[in-house]
Amino acid sequence: MRIVVTGGAGFIGSHLVDRLVEMGHDVAVVDNLSSGRREFVNKAAELHVRDLKDADWGVGIRGEVVFHFAANPEVRLSTTEPVVHFNENVLATFNVLEWARQTGVKTVVFASSSTVYGDAEVIPTPEEAPYKPISVYGAAKAAGEVMCATYARLYGIKCLAIRYANIVGPRLRHGVIYDFIMKLRKNPNVLEVLGDGTQRKSYLYITDAMDATIQAWQKLEEEKEPYMALNVGNLDAVRVLDIAKIVSEVLGLRPEIKLVPATEDGRGWPGDVKYMTLSISKLMKLTGWRPTMTSAEAVRKTAEDLARELWR
Ligand code: NAD
Numbered sequence: 001m002r003i004v005v006t007g008g009a010g011f012i013g014s015h016l017v018d019r020l021v022e023m024g025h026d027v028a029v030v031d032n033l034s035s036g037r038r039e040f041v042n043k044a045a046e047l048h049v050r051d052l053k054d055a056d057w058g059v060g061i062r063g064e065v066v067f068h069f070a071a072n073p074e075v076r077l078s079t080t081e082p083v084v085h086f087n088e089n090v091l092a093t094f095n096v097l098e099w100a101r102q103t104g105v106k107t108v109v110f111a112s113s114s115t116v117y118g119d120a121e122v123i124p125t126p127e128e129a130p131y132k133p134i135s136v137y138g139a140a141k142a143a144g145e146v147m148c149a150t151y152a153r154l155y156g157i158k159c160l161a162i163r164y165a166n167i168v169g170p171r172l173r174h175g176v177i178y179d180f181i182m183k184l185r186k187n188p189n190v191l192e193v194l195g196d197g198t199q200r201k202s203y204l205y206i207t208d209a210m211d212a213t214i215q216a217w218q219k220l221e222e223e224k225e226p227y228m229a230l231n232v233g234n235l236d237a238v239r240v241l242d243i244a245k246i247v248s249e250v251l252g253l254r255p256e257i258k259l260v261p262a263t264e265d266g267r268g269w270p271g272d273v274k275y276m277t278l279s280i281s282k283l284m285k286l287t288g289w290r291p292t293m294t295s296a297e298a299v300r301k302t303a304e305d306l307a308r309e310l311w312r
Contacts, residue, residue, distance in 0.1 A: 001025050001026065001064050001065065002025075002026045002028070002062065002063045002064055002065075003020055003025045003026070003027050003028070003063050003064065003065045003066070003067065004027075004028045004029075004030060004061060004062075004063035004065070004066040004067070004105075005017050005020070005027060005028070005029050005030070005045075005066075005067045005069060006029075006030045006031065006052060006066065006067070006068045006069055006070035006092075006096060007030075007031055007036065007068075007069035007070030007071060007111070008027070008029030008030065008031055008036070008041060008045065008047075008067075008069070009029060009031035009033055009036025009037055009038060009040050009041050009047070010031065010035060010036040010040070010069065010070070011040075011167075011169075011171045011172045011173060011174075011206075012069055012111065012164075012167055012206070012209070013029070013031070013036070013067070013069040013070070014036070014040035014041060014042070014171060015169070015171070015206050015207075015209075015210055016067055016069065016210060016213065017029055017041065017042045017045050018042050019210050019213075019214060020067075021042045021044045021045060023214075027042070027044070027045040027046070028045065028046045028048060028061055028063060029041050029045050029046065029047045029048065030048045030050050030052065030057065030058075030061065030070070031047065031048075031049065031050075031070060032049060032050060032051040032052070032070075033049055034072075035072075035073075035173060035174070037171075040171055048061060052070055052092035052095050052096060053087050053088070053091055053092055053095065054095070055095055055098070057095060057099070058095075058096075058099035058102075058103065061099075061103075062103055063103075063105060064105065064106050064107070065105065065106060065107045065108075065109070065217075066096065066100055066105050066107075066108050066109070067109045067111075067217075068093060068096045068108060068109065068110050068111065069111040070088075070092060070096075071088060071089050071092070071111065072084060072085055072088035072089060072137075073137075073174055074137070074174060075115060075135050075137040075138075075269075075271060075272070076268075076269045076271070076272075077137075078135050078136035078137035078140070078271065079135060079136065079269060079270050079271045082136040085136045085137055085140050086136070086140065089137065089140035089141065089143075089144065090140045090143050090144065093110070093140075093143075093144040093147060093148075094147060096108070097147055097148065097151045097157075100151070100157055101151060101155050101157065105157060106157065106158060107157065107158040107159070107160070107217070107220065107221065108148060108151070108157055108158070108159045108160070109159075109160045109162065109213070109217050109220075110144055110145065110148050110159065110160065110161045110162070111162060111164060112141045112142075112144060112145050112161040112162060112163045112164070112229070113137070113138065113141045113163060113164055114163055114164065114165050114166075114202075114231070114233065114273070114276050114278055115133055115134075115135055115137055115138030115141060115273060116131050116133055116138050116141050116142040116145065116163060117129050117130075117131070117132060117133075117138075117163075117273075117276075118131075118132035118133045118134040118135075118138060118273060119132070119134060119273060119274070119275075120132070120276070123275060123276070123277050124277045124278055124279035124280075125231070125276070125277070125278050125279055126231075126279040126281070126282070127163070127229050127230065127231055127279075127282055134271055134273065135271030135272075135273075136271070137271075138271075138273075144161075145161040145229060148161055148227065149161075149227045149229075152226035152227035153226060153227065156226060157226070158220055158221070158226050158227075159226065159227045159228075160216060160217060160220040160227075160228050160229075160230065161227075161228070161229040161230070162212075162213060162216060162229075162230055162232050163229060163230065163231045163232065163278065164204075164209065164232050164233065165201065165202040165203065165204055165231070165232065165233025165234060165276065165277070165278050166201055166202065166203045166204070166233075166276075167203075167204055167205075167206055167209045167232075168203050168204070168205060168206065168298055168299065168302040169205055169206030169207070169209075169298075169301070169302050169305060170206070170302075170305040170306070170308075170309065171309075172302060172305075172306060176240060176243055177243065177247060177299060177302050177303055177306060178306060178310075180243065180244060180247040180248075181247060181251070181303070181306050181307065181310055181311065182310070184247070184248070184251055184253060184255060185310070185311065187255075188251075188253050188255060189255055189256060190255055190256050190258055191244055191248065191255040191256070191257050191258065192258045192260055193240060193241065193244050193257055193258065193259050193260065194240075194260055194261075194262065194268030194269060194272075195240060195259070195260070195261055195262065195266050195267050195268035195269075195272065195274075196259055196261045196266030197239065197240045197241035197244070197257070197259050197266075198239060198240070198241070198266060198274075199239065199240045199266070199267070199268060199272065199274045199275070200237045200238065200239045200240075200274070200275050200276075200277075201237050201238070201273070201275070201276040201277070201295075202233045202234045202235075202236065202237045202238075202276055202277040202278060202295055203234060203237075203238060203295040203296075203298045203299050203302075204232065204233050204234045204291060204295075204298055205291075205292075205293050205297070205298035205301060205302070207292075208234075208291045208292055208293060208298075209232060211289055212232045212283060212287075212289050213232065215283075215287040215288075215289050216228075216230050216232070216283060216286070216287065216289075218287075219286050219287055230282060230283050230286075231278035231279060231280050231282065231283065232278070232280065232283060233277065233278035233280055234277070234280075234291050234293075234294065234295045234298065235277075235280065235291060235294075236277070236294055236295050236296075237275075237276070237277045237295050238294075238295040238296045238299055240268075241257070242296065242299075243299050244257055246296065246299050246300050246303055247299075247303045250300065250303040250304055250307055251303075251307060251311060
């Protein structure tokens, strides 16, 4: 099958492309290489260096299915630069949906996020929980989901929104584990931790996330419903202070931990969700998928992966 992956040079997108190529699909990657890297793109895939903010980004590109994984994933930046997130995450998603409508794409799989729930009242949070984002990034993902759902109902394009928890693994170039490694590379004696360190969130290793993504997509193709939103995360969570400990251990360091809370209630930055675990019962029931590693195991394995990639 001919499949287009936007953001296919990025962390999750490049692993997804590897999977789709392994499965025998014909894959086209669309990426502007803003955070993605050419060397992450599978050699068997076709790379189109284009910017999804341009309305005509899709000229000459066709596919039966599009996985829309391009985005600016920096939640912190969305607080200080909301317009960047509007353009990269709302406008770009609209341009992808318009291209899908105009070229007869059958299925769109959209990389959404746990941040659409904000400070959820129920944890683990089920898909039925309301949209209550507390960051512009989360708002942009919710906007993307609503547009996808509307294109599904109005134009008959099947759409799956995957609300990812924190996904981690090799090639990751943002988020807390990457941040800790880069800080410790600069100064191995002190580790600055954003927030009061008690933030507790769910982490899923990339191979588990890819199994879940492929199985959820295959399930959508069998369903009558044109639109589905599914959580993809782990069954448990891990505290930021424990992540600091794991990363330091993996690097063989014992840095002094310096806590830097940005808000009175100890968040890392305004818009940081403090506690996040998603309910994954729906996905487990639909597909039989289960995570094979805990959050702490996923963090440790990622710290080892990134140490190999970045620590010198
Ligand atoms: P990433 O930054 O590694 O990948 C994003 C890719 O999109 C990059 O290759 C980048 O160059 C490309 N891109 C950005 N803007 C573009 C544009 N205007 N035109 C073309 N390409 C563009 O991030 P990631 O962690 O791999 O995230 C992939 C997707 O999953 C994103 O949509 C992100 O919001 C979502 N997500 C990620 C996580 C996570 O924990 N990593 C969690 C929830 C949701």
